[in-house]
Each structure stands twice: as C-alpha cells, then as structure tokens.
Amino acid sequence: xxLLAYAVALTALMVHPLSGQRPISVTGVRSxxxxxxxxxxxxxxxxxxxxxxxxFDLTGPHDTQxxxxxxxxxxxxxxxxATLPLLFGGSDAGYSQSQSVASQIxxxxxxxxxxxxxxxxxxxxxxxxxxxxxxTQRAGNYTATITLTMVSLP
Amino acid sequence: xxxxxxxxxxxxxxxxxxxxSARGQGVNGSxxxxxxxxxxxxxxxxxxxxxxxxxxGVAKAILYSDASNxxxxxxxxxxxxxxxxxxxxxxxxxxxxxxLPIGSWLGYENATNSTSGGSGITPSATPTTxxxxxxxxxxxxxxxxxxxxxxxxxxxxxxxxxxxxSY
Numbered sequence: 001x002x003l004l005a006y007a008v009a010l011t012a013l014m015v016h017p018l019s020g021q022r023p024i025s026v027t028g029v030r031s032x033x034x035x036x037x038x039x040x041x042x043x044x045x046x047x048x049x050x051x052x053x054x055x056f057d058l059t060g061p062h063d064t065q066x067x068x069x070x071x072x073x074x075x076x077x078x079x080x081x082a083t084l085p086l087l088f089g090g091s092d093a094g095y096s097q098s099q100s101v102a103s104q105i106x107x108x109x110x111x112x113x114x115x116x117x118x119x120x121x122x123x124x125x126x127x128x129x130x131x132x133x134x135x136t137q138r139a140g141n142y143t144a145t146i147t148l149t150m151v152s153l154p
Numbered sequence: 155x156x157x158x159x160x161x162x163x164x165x166x167x168x169x170x171x172x173x174x175s176a177r178g179q180g181v182n183g184s185x186x187x188x189x190x191x192x193x194x195x196x197x198x199x200x201x202x203x204x205x206x207x208x209x210x211g212v213a214k215a216i217l218y219s220d221a222s223n224x225x226x227x228x229x230x231x232x233x234x235x236x237x238x239x240x241x242x243x244x245x246x247x248x249x250x251x252x253x254l255p256i257g258s259w260l261g262y263e264n265a266t267n268s269t270s271g272g273s274g275i276t277p278s279a280t281p282t283t284x285x286x287x288x289x290x291x292x293x294x295x296x297x298x299x300x301x302x303x304x305x306x307x308x309x310x311x312x313x314x315x316x317x318x319x320s321y
Binding site: 024025026027028029030031032033034035036037038039040041043054055056073076078084086127129131133135136137138139140141142143144145146147148149150151 | 181182183184185186187188190191192193194195232235320321
C-alpha cells in the first residue's frame, strides 16, 4: 500500500510541471463570412478583415510550440446540393501571438504551420479566402465547415 | 510482492498517461464559411428585329421605338444591382452566301418594358454599365438600318444579335 502511494506521488510529480499552464485548445470564434455574392463575381475576404475573416483562438503552455493544420473545404454547399467553389491562397491564413487581426504573420493554410505560444499561452489564427461563383450560380445560402487542428510539439 | 508489482504497474501506467497527454496531443476547432448568392442574371430575346420586305437599292430603317419590329431583350437579376452589358452585332445579314449590310444601330434601355422614361444608347461591343431596377429588371430595344445595294439578290436574310450582361 505504501508503494502504491509512492507510485501515485511519483505520477503526480511528473504531471505537476504542467499544472498552472494553459491546456492546449482551439476554439472557433468567428465564421469566414463572404456575405452577399453575385453570380460570376469572385468575392474575396482578406485575413485582415476584422468583420469577415474567420478566427480561431488558441491556448497552450507558454513558450511551447504547436503545429497547426487546416482541413479546408473546396466548395460551400447550398440549395438543393448546389456547390460554390472556395479557394485559399498561399497567404490566406495568419497567426497572431497578440490575438490582434492587425498584427499577423501570414502563412499558407494548405500547409502545416508551427507556432510558438507567448508568455500568456494564447494566440489567434485568422483565415481569409475567395468564393468563386459561376455566372449561373444558384441563388441562396451556402455554407462549409473549416477545421483547425493543433498538435503540441515536444 | 504481488501487490507491490501491481502498484508499480498502476503507477507506471498513470505516468505514461500523464506524459502522453502532455506530448503530441491534438485538439481541433471549427468555424463555418458562409455566402449568400444573389439572383443570377438571365437574358431573354423577347422580340426579333424584323425588316420585312426590303427592295434592292432602298435602305430601310427600323426604329427602336417600333413596337412591332424593333428588337427587344429583357434582363432579370438581383434588384437594384449594377451590371455591365455589351452587344455582339452583325455587319451583314446573310442568305445563301449573300450579304445584306446592316448598321446605324440605335437602342434604348429602360427599367420598365417601355421606350419612354429610359435612356437612348448606341449598341456596341464596348462594355457599358447600367443598373437593374428595384424588381431586378432591365429592358433593351434595338433598331438599325439595312442598306441593300441595287443588285442585292433576292432571298430571306438573317443575322444574330447577342446581348451579354454580367454583374
């Protein structure tokens, strides 16, 4: 019984260094909003758009690194299964240690990207993109899901 | 001894779980992308331009205000939205390889199906801007002149006029 207590104590000691630091988390904060789109007219949302760019808030242990990977849709889906092409350029994603849309480091959302958390253990990722409706695009509301996965690095 | 081993194993397992959760763990979050697509544009040729009988050596004009013979297009799209339009116009009507020159194009655009209250236009291939009405409509009326030479072969001559409209 005493040895079991030792084992539990040892385990607690090993885990303890992480206590008090932020756990890693990804929270979808704001949708990527293209708003009203005209058939045949591409609609661009820059990642610096405070109103329309998508936003994820991140937390993690301070001064540690994590790898970000997007799961990006190629279309949005609308009425009766109609699809609206969605494009992401090589600098359509941005990371901000200060969580400010005005202060970002751009990166390619189609490639994994490594971030370093600051002393606060927080950060934000912003995402822009381009919707490309064809001239005969069916009218209606279109949506798609964008997922950001974060893996902490040793 | 058996109890000691079990305790050690349990502790080691807990240790592994603790370390595993601290290294290489993945989390994810999602957002949505949204867009609202407005009404697509449709262009309909609603009346052919008809010159009727034409005599060699005698030019004949059709005015855009000619309710029966002027060419007419109707456009539908997103209400109160700017558009760009252009025409593809033939230089000749044709019949069995013979040409009948056509030119002096004149037109009229209006938010209503009428040749009053709108604006006169000169149809051409140059993109021109306009705006769909509050109900998303726009109408174009076309007139032109054919100039058959004195030796114009008899026959039924036709040509195609195309109106292209985009946002």
